[in-house]
Amino acid sequence: MRPFDYRRAADPTEALSIAGAAPARYLGGGTNLVDLMRQNIEAPATLVDVSRLPGAVEDTPDGGLMIGAAVRNSVVAAHPAVRTRYPMLARAILAGGSAQIRNMATVGGNILQRTRCAYFYDVSGSRCNKREPGAGCDAIDGFNRYHALFGTSEHCIATHPSDMCVALAALDATVHLAGPAGARSVPLLDFHRLPGDHPEIETVLRPGELITAVELASSPAAANSRYRKVRDRSSYAFALISVAAGVEIAGGKIADVRIALGGVAPKPWRAAKAEEFLRGQAPTRARFLVAADLELAGAKSFGGNDFKIELAKRTIVAVLGEFTGADA
Ligand SMILES: Cc1cc2nc3c(=O)[nH]c(=O)nc-3n(C[C@H](O)[C@H](O)[C@H](O)COP(=O)(O)OP(=O)(O)OC[C@H]3O[C@@H](n4cnc5c(N)ncnc54)[C@H](O)[C@@H]3O)c2cc1C
Ligand code: SF4
Numbered sequence: 586m587r588p589f590d591y592r593r594a595a596d597p598t599e600a601l602s603i604a605g606a607a608p609a610r611y612l613g614g615g616t617n618l619v620d621l622m623r624q625n626i627e628a629p630a631t632l633v634d635v636s637r638l639p640g641a642v643e644d645t646p647d648g649g650l651m652i653g654a655a656v657r658n659s660v661v662a663a664h665p666a667v668r669t670r671y672p673m674l675a676r677a678i679l680a681g682g683s684a685q686i687r688n689m690a691t692v693g694g695n696i697l698q699r700t701r702c703a704y705f706y707d708v709s710g711s712r713c714n715k716r717e718p719g720a721g722c723d724a725i726d727g728f729n730r731y732h733a734l735f736g737t738s739e740h741c742i743a744t745h746p747s748d749m750c751v752a753l754a755a756l757d758a759t760v761h762l763a764g765p766a767g768a769r770s771v772p773l774l775d776f777h778r779l780p781g782d783h784p785e786i787e788t789v790l791r792p793g794e795l796i797t798a799v800e801l802a803s804s805p806a807a808a809n810s811r812y813r814k815v816r817d818r819s820s821y822a823f824a825l826i827s828v829a830a831g832v833e834i835a836g837g838k839i840a841d842v843r844i845a846l847g848g849v850a851p852k853p854w855r856a857a858k859a860e861e862f863l864r865g866q867a868p869t870r871a872r873f874l875v876a877a878d879l880e881l882a883g884a885k886s887f888g889g890n891d892f893k894i895e896l897a898k899r900t901i902v903a904v905l906g907e908f909t910g911a912d913a
Pocket of ligand 2: 700702703704705712713714715716721722723724725740741742743784
């Protein structure tokens with residue numbers, strides 16, 4: 586056990602002030618960070634507890650929703666506005682972890698949770714560039730059943746594990762930040778970085794920055810949305826593939842469509858090619874198949890995860906079919 590200081594912040598200003606005075610990490614529910622500390626992957630000198638900062642799920646003037654970073658995952662999933670206006674988000678959160686974990690986990694911590702690559706956690710036995718830059722990556726030629734199909738590099742092929750973030754990506758969520766240099770906002774789709782030459786740098790978060798909230802815009806596609814997670818057992822497992830999708834159909838054509846994939850990339854993956862093909866098309870199974878083929882055409886697998894290409898296509902088609910009965 587390595588000693589560390591624990592401080593609880595009453596508001597964002599105090600959190601920034603404590604974090605600015607010492608090398609610190611913010612603590613949400615601790616469901617990921619504490620595990621990483623126990624396993625000697627992370628060793629912060631100071632923990633600044635931000636899990637009780639003020640924050641709620643609130644309507645925005647333009648009909649969207651503002652969700653405080655400290656709001657617990659279970660509260661977001663159960664909120665009536667989320668369930669009715671953003672059902673894919675409620676379902677994605679409920680597909681993650683267990684009730685106990687969702688009761689502890691915060692929105693900010695969920696966005697910043699780290700990969701579940703087994704080699705990343707195997708501190709004493711495996712090489713991992715994300716844990717130790719320059720060490721090598723044992724997953725590329727190893728057990729890579731859960732690893733990525735898109736956005737990988739020769740240095741890292743890990744996936745981002747969050748279910749919630751897949752829905753946030755499909756919903757074009759905005760992440761609000763406060764930091765030593767002031768406040769700023771980043772689209773969720775730009776928040777996580779691809780590994781490139783530096784898999785240890787996972788987001789665009791600057792030193793000391795705090796996630797304060799996540800904002801969602803309203804849209805008919807957000808309200809008519811689904812989330813499906815395919816995994817090795819029916820609960821308490823991370824995604825092999827997941828699909829968040831929202832569709833607006835007008836006059837028998839797809840007027841708007843949002844699709845994001847989980848379990849396929851180091852960040853939540855927006856299926857832009859599939860979306861582009863589908864806009865303006867009639868919602869048929871044949872067109873869903875073309876869209877899925879187009880999206881997966883750029884996939885690169887690593888042996889153990891070859892099956893995920895076909896699984897991703899089938900899951901996309903199945904989820905889109907749910908909106909129209911086209912999979913019947
Ligand atoms: C057994 C198990 C199974 C799980 N299964 C799933 C699953 O199926 N799907 C899924 O999506 N997730 C799953 N999870 C992960 C879980 O969702 C995350 O651990 C959780 O969302 C992290 O939230 P937290 O508040 O506990 O974060 P913490 O562990 O407190 O923090 C995580 C990271 O976020 C940072 N942080 C926290 N809040 C802020 C903030 N406001 N601003 C800046 N930085 C911040 C911390 O410094 C840390 O780096 C599982 C976890 C466990 C332990
Ligand atoms: S895939 Fe990434 S996280 Fe996993 S061992 Fe390789 S470098 Fe580490």
